[in-house]
Amino acid sequence: MDIALIVVFILLGTVVGSFLNVCIDRLPLGKSIVRPPSYCDACQHRLAPIDLIPVFSYLWLRRRCRSCGALIPWRVFWVEVGTGTLFGFLYWYYMVYPTTSETVQLVVTAFYSCIFIVILGIDLEHQLILNRIVYPAVIVALLLAISLNQPDLVASAPPAFLSLPDVAARTVTGVTGGVTGFVLLLIPALVFPAGMGFGDVKMAGLIGLVVGFPLVFVAILGAIVVGGLVGGTLLLLKIKGRKDAIPFGPYLSLATIVTLLFGNNILSWYLGLFP
Numbered sequence: 528m529d530i531a532l533i534v535v536f537i538l539l540g541t542v543v544g545s546f547l548n549v550c551i552d553r554l555p556l557g558k559s560i561v562r563p564p565s566y567c568d569a570c571q572h573r574l575a576p577i578d579l580i581p582v583f584s585y586l587w588l589r590r591r592c593r594s595c596g597a598l599i600p601w602r603v604f605w606v607e608v609g610t611g612t613l614f615g616f617l618y619w620y621y622m623v624y625p626t627t628s629e630t631v632q633l634v635v636t637a638f639y640s641c642i643f644i645v646i647l648g649i650d651l652e653h654q655l656i657l658n659r660i661v662y663p664a665v666i667v668a669l670l671l672a673i674s675l676n677q678p679d680l681v682a683s684a685p686p687a688f689l690s691l692p693d694v695a696a697r698t699v700t701g702v703t704g705g706v707t708g709f710v711l712l713l714i715p716a717l718v719f720p721a722g723m724g725f726g727d728v729k730m731a732g733l734i735g736l737v738v739g740f741p742l743v744f745v746a747i748l749g750a751i752v753v754g755g756l757v758g759g760t761l762l763l764l765k766i767k768g769r770k771d772a773i774p775f776g777p778y779l780s781l782a783t784i785v786t787l788l789f790g791n792n793i794l795s796w797y798l799g800l801f802p
């Protein structure tokens with residue numbers, strides 16, 4: 528039963544990933560993500576059902592458009608496989624793993640993961656974090672904090688927040704996290720304008736709102752540490768084709784998804800280092 532549903536969630540995730548690819552392709556160009564139906568960027572050929580089966584079509588057609596033979600980027604494949612794997616894991620983690628059984632948290636985490644996968648894909652390809660994604664996401668995150676009971680959001684919240692009624696506790700945890708995230712990256716963005724864009728600063732505000740206070744520190748500092756290690760390694764190895772400015776959005780996205788899942792565990796582990 529559980530295994531069957533995990534497989535269902537993996538397949539659902541690949542279909543969702545396929546839609547996220549459409550978002551990554553079209554949002555930076557200002558195109559609609561619902562119309563027209565999927566087509567090949569190179570020859571405008573409208574894709575048939577055989578072209579649209581996630582993961583399978585990509586491999587079956589050997590990464591090429593059936594009509595003109597144009598290569599389809601690997602990103603399409605990895606977003607589908609990654610979203611599928613993540614959805615399967617989310618189902619297992621929230622519904623099967625013994626200590627949690629949180630349908631709301633499953634849906635919320637899946638939804639936020641999709642937003643951060645799209646931000647990741649677009650920032651990698653365009654070095655852009657779009658306001659047209661971040662602003663609506665901020666409003667949705669605020670509404671979700673107010674309306675849905677999300678145990679993970681407040682699990683590490685300060686006692687003063689938790690003494691408030693539930694709705695207020697979640698809202699204050701989210702908004703404090705959002706302001707903290709915004710300020711955390713605003714300072715480096717003002718000091719080193721060349722190193723960090725204002726898109727990263729606004730994204731950090733969104734992240735804080737999504738993971739709350741104090742988990743915002745886990746997400747932002749985690750991204751800085753991992754981004755610094757990877758960026759430093761790339762610089763040391765002088766990997767070719769890398770621009771000087773390595774986009775920070777992908778690290779922020781991955782760190783946020785990890786924080787949504789394990790932030791409370793990471794925080795209590797870290798605080799346990801200093802008894």
Ligand SMILES: [Zn+2]
Pocket residue numbers: 567568569570571572592593594595596597
């Ligand atoms: Zn084509």
